[in-house]
Amino acid sequence: MRILIASDHAGFELKALLAGHAREAGHDVLDLGTATPESVDYPDFAHLLARRLTAGGGDFGVLICGTGIGMSITANRHPAVRAALCHDAFTAEFARRHNDANIICMGGRTTGPGVAIQMLDIFLATPFEGGRHQRRVDKVELKPGPGVRGPGSGDDTARSAVPPNEDKERES
Numbered sequence: 001m002r003i004l005i006a007s008d009h010a011g012f013e014l015k016a017l018l019a020g021h022a023r024e025a026g027h028d029v030l031d032l033g034t035a036t037p038e039s040v041d042y043p044d045f046a047h048l049l050a051r052r053l054t055a056g057g058g059d060f061g062v063l064i065c066g067t068g069i070g071m072s073i074t075a076n077r078h079p080a081v082r083a084a085l086c087h088d089a090f091t092a093e094f095a096r097r098h099n100d101a102n103i104i105c106m107g108g109r110t111t112g113p114g115v116a117i118q119m120l121d122i123f124l125a126t127p128f129e130g131g132r133h134q135r136r137v138d139k140v141e142l143k144p145g146p147g148v149r150g151p152g153s154g155d156d157t158a159r160s161a162v163p164p165n166e167d168k169e170r171e172s
């Protein structure tokens, strides 16, 4: 797989570790920086990676800052990015299974190296389940424009007009 990875200074060490691990696992890894531990601004790297990924430059992205929060907020401004801030094996697995996440975000100051490697391996190996989760993922993208009503349009008054999912009792 082609993996894009980027971090700010707070994720610099963890980025090097994960890039090396992914290469050893046989992935084609493109490190988009930062290239030194000097202080930089996380949005610059989140935007850079998100643009490359959504232009078809990779299969998945990995973004690391101090907490992973800034990277995830920024990357998710890009349509077609589903960046998931993960903290453990469970969140990494379900970010793929249920959310079809294409970027995993981590905190270099919150997540240890062992858990980070485990999360990356799980994230890259886990398929999206599709089905009802595809329906939900389809509802995530904003569809602005005249005449558009309902959740995601910015018109919350229409929310009650959307029928509940018939099988919602059974689903998770």
Ligand code: RB5
Pocket (backbone or CB within 6 Å): 008, 010, 011, 042, 065, 066, 067, 068, 069, 070, 071
């Ligand atoms: C940098 O100090 C820190 O704010 C940044 O890495 C990140 O955690 C922001 O969300």
